[in-house]
Amino acid sequence: MIPRAKNYYQLLSKITSMKIYFNLLLVAVSSTMLYASCKKDSHDPPSGELVPVTVEFDNIVGGQNLFLDAVNYTNAAGEQFNISLLQYYISNIRLGKTDGTVYTVPQDSSYFLIKENDPATRLAKIKVPAGDYNQLSFVVGVDSLRSTMDISKRTGVLDPSAGHDNGMYWGWNSGYIFFRMEGISPSAPLDPSGQRKFRYHIGGFGGYSAPTINNIKTVTLDLNASGIVQARSGRTANIHLMVDVLKVFNGPATLSIAANPTVMFSDYSVNIANNYAHIFYHDHTEN
Amino acid sequence: MNKRFLLFSAGFLLLISCGKEIMERFTGFQKPVNFPEPVYRFADNTITKEGFELGRKLFYDPRLSRNNTVSCGSCHIQSSSFTHHGHDVSHGIDDRLGSRNSPPIMNLAWMTSFFWDGGVFDLDLQPVSPITNHVEMDETIENVLNKLRQHPQYPGLFKKAFGSEEISTARMMKALSQFMLLCISSQSKYDSVTTNLGAVFTPEEQQGYALFREKCSGCHKEPLFTDHSFRNNGIAIGLNNDEGRYMVTLNEADKYKFKVPSLRNLEFTAPYMHDGRFITLDAVLDHYRNNVQHTPNLDPLLTDGILLTDEEKQQLIAFLKTLSDRNFLNNPLLAEQ
Numbered sequence: 098m099i100p101r102a103k104n105y106y107q108l109l110s111k112i113t114s115m116k117i118y119f120n121l122l123l124v125a126v127s128s129t130m131l132y133a134s135c136k137k138d139s140h141d142p143p144s145g146e147l148v149p150v151t152v153e154f155d156n157i158v159g160g161q162n163l164f165l166d167a168v169n170y171t172n173a174a175g176e177q178f179n180i181s182l183l184q185y186y187i188s189n190i191r192l193g194k195t196d197g198t199v200y201t202v203p204q205d206s207s208y209f210l211i212k213e214n215d216p217a218t219r220l221a222k223i224k225v226p227a228g229d230y231n232q233l234s235f236v237v238g239v240d241s242l243r244s245t246m247d248i249s250k251r252t253g254v255l256d257p258s259a260g261h262d263n264g265m266y267w268g269w270n271s272g273y274i275f276f277r278m279e280g281i282s283p284s285a286p287l288d289p290s291g292q293r294k295f296r297y298h299i300g301g302f303g304g305y306s307a308p309t310i311n312n313i314k315t316v317t318l319d320l321n322a323s324g325i326v327q328a329r330s331g332r333t334a335n336i337h338l339m340v341d342v343l344k345v346f347n348g349p350a351t352l353s354i355a356a357n358p359t360v361m362f363s364d365y366s367v368n369i370a371n372n373y374a375h376i377f378y379h380d381h382t383e384n
Numbered sequence: 385m386n387k388r389f390l391l392f393s394a395g396f397l398l399l400i401s402c403g404k405e406i407m408e409r410f411t412g413f414q415k416p417v418n419f420p421e422p423v424y425r426f427a428d429n430t431i432t433k434e435g436f437e438l439g440r441k442l443f444y445d446p447r448l449s450r451n452n453t454v455s456c457g458s459c460h461i462q463s464s465s466f467t468h469h470g471h472d473v474s475h476g477i478d479d480r481l482g483s484r485n486s487p488p489i490m491n492l493a494w495m496t497s498f499f500w501d502g503g504v505f506d507l508d509l510q511p512v513s514p515i516t517n518h519v520e521m522d523e524t525i526e527n528v529l530n531k532l533r534q535h536p537q538y539p540g541l542f543k544k545a546f547g548s549e550e551i552s553t554a555r556m557m558k559a560l561s562q563f564m565l566l567c568i569s570s571q572s573k574y575d576s577v578t579t580n581l582g583a584v585f586t587p588e589e590q591q592g593y594a595l596f597r598e599k600c601s602g603c604h605k606e607p608l609f610t611d612h613s614f615r616n617n618g619i620a621i622g623l624n625n626d627e628g629r630y631m632v633t634l635n636e637a638d639k640y641k642f643k644v645p646s647l648r649n650l651e652f653t654a655p656y657m658h659d660g661r662f663i664t665l666d667a668v669l670d671h672y673r674n675n676v677q678h679t680p681n682l683d684p685l686l687t688d689g690i691l692l693t694d695e696e697k698q699q700l701i702a703f704l705k706t707l708s709d710r711n712f713l714n715n716p717l718l719a720e721q
Contacts (some may be wrong), residue, residue, distance in 0.1 A: 247428045248508040249554040257512050258525035258553045268512035270503040270632050305505040306497060309633045364634055 147224035149333045150326060152190065152233065154211045154219050155380070156183060159343040165213055172346035174353040178282035178295065183213040183342060184265060185276040185373075186239050186254070189315075192225050193232030195325065200225050208239065210254035210265060211340075220335075230326040233336055234317040237373060238275030241313065244302040267300060270362060274300040275312060276373050278345060285358040295354045297345070298361045299369050310362075312370035316377050324382035335383040341376050348372030410436070413493065416570035418579050418607050422493035424507055424565060429558045431565065434544040439563030441541065442556065444720040447531045448511075449477055449521035456514070456560075457720060459486045463713050465649035466490060466567060472660030480519035483624055485660035487645065488653055490712070493565045496612045500642045500658040503632045507564065508557045525553055532556070569648050569712040570607075577706070578607070585706065592703025595696055600647075602685045609647040609707065615683040616640045618676030622659050639680050651708045665704065669697050 156163045158170045158180070169177050187209045190202045202223045209221040221235075239255065251257060255273070257266035265274045276299040285293040303311035318338070320326060326334045346352045350368040360366050410433035415422060429435075442448065446455040459474045460466040466489035468474055474482035484500050498504040504513060514520040515528060532538040532551050539549035546555050576583035585593060596604075605611040614629040621640060629638035642658045656662040662671065672690040676682070692700065712718075 245505070247425070248506070248557050249428065251554070252552075256553050257509070258529060264516075264524075266512070268504075268509075268516050269499070270501075271505055271509045304633065306502065307633045307635065307638075309635065362631075362634070 152221040176284040180280040182279040189236040192230040239273040241302040284355040314374035327384040424493040435562040439559035450523040476520040569709040571711040572709040573706040592699035614641040
């Protein structure tokens, strides 16, 4: 069972990372395989019973807590900014046991939209077999398979029904916005609405009928140093992650608001995605 | 001419006499004999009479727009083969203008992508774009769903179509797809001739057909009259520098390419091109004859334009008009009820 789960995940990451040129058949075949493997995982865990675990996404800015609108921060380019909106998808969560085996959360239960303005969304609630886990991995964004699935498989946080103001879906270019951050900065030019606003809407799952940018990022965190997860019946372990959004600016690439006040579906978005792949770190685990 | 008149009269009589019966005997999706297999995944959306009728009601319902003024049918008018005849670019809410010409809702079950740039790959996802676009309907799907939930009829209609009163994004989109999938145009004179149903081309149309096969079918592939590809057909770059397919793929080789449109019913779908710049078929053919621009990624088939004499141009136009399907334009099943 475990090797099958591993294969499925490899297949998934291979597909997401290679900017594969899809056709309907491939999607159909792969999703069938995916369901087959997920079902096995979820319905036949080694211990039988699943216990709750939460993954907490605690958004911060460098050494400071994040307060929407109210506080100004400074990035590596020396630009002042505040953040008015921060939302991102977390999906395809996997937990690695101390014995080297890996548990993949069934995909249908593994999509979360973290929204800074909605504290309830900071916890991704999953269920795993009881055991000790020392590795966590997840996708920032929505994998390409789900991005091309039938609309009936896009429920909950994947429902493309939200509007432009806080939506996470591109209607004109079918696909999810994986990571969305907006704010005000004196370094941003005046926009038509009279604001000095920066807008980063980052997505791109690799393309459906023709290959294009792929900003799906898989993050893997070692939990040994800051506390492994002891998942047990009758309690809920919480894996507390810090999400340092200052690193969206100060990452492998230095993002300047003045130079790039608006980044949406464009080549430059790849730089921002490479940066946000590094914003997550494990702070501690509450067992 | 006489024969055509007879054919149309017969068609009309048939419509009048069978209209009621057609309504009673809903036949669902039927592939025209001369068409290839459709690409739409019918397995994920079984077409039923109730689903189709719900989709039709939604298609013509202005509640899909922010201030309840614009319906899908506003810019996709049946008598113009579901285009916005006479409008170069779409004319949406609050008199706002879009940047592209409204394409026909026609033979969508065979379409591999939607919009001029192919940005949407699934018909069920297509309506999200016009409903949420600021210059088209400027609404959120969430608000539309709430309006439908509060409507005296819709919960019952969703129950008839899908088994419960739940109104969800997926159900709304599937119902709209059911209506749009049955907007099939396959009863033109061309279809009658090529499937040996009795009609015969005039000599002029026959000549035009030969010219079409020689000079146009490289992109406008029979019987759907498109090969679903994206190409730069050499029209001058628009004043708004619309980069077309490039916006979806970010691939330099796709700059200024747009979807090859079907030619069916083109007699009713003027103006032409992605921005509606040509008002007449004459102007379109003159473009291909004399005015192909060597912009980046010009399609290799058009490097030298298309050589046509004046006489050949008229023959070609005569043939193109055999693609008109008045049954489609007048089908009462597809009209607002």
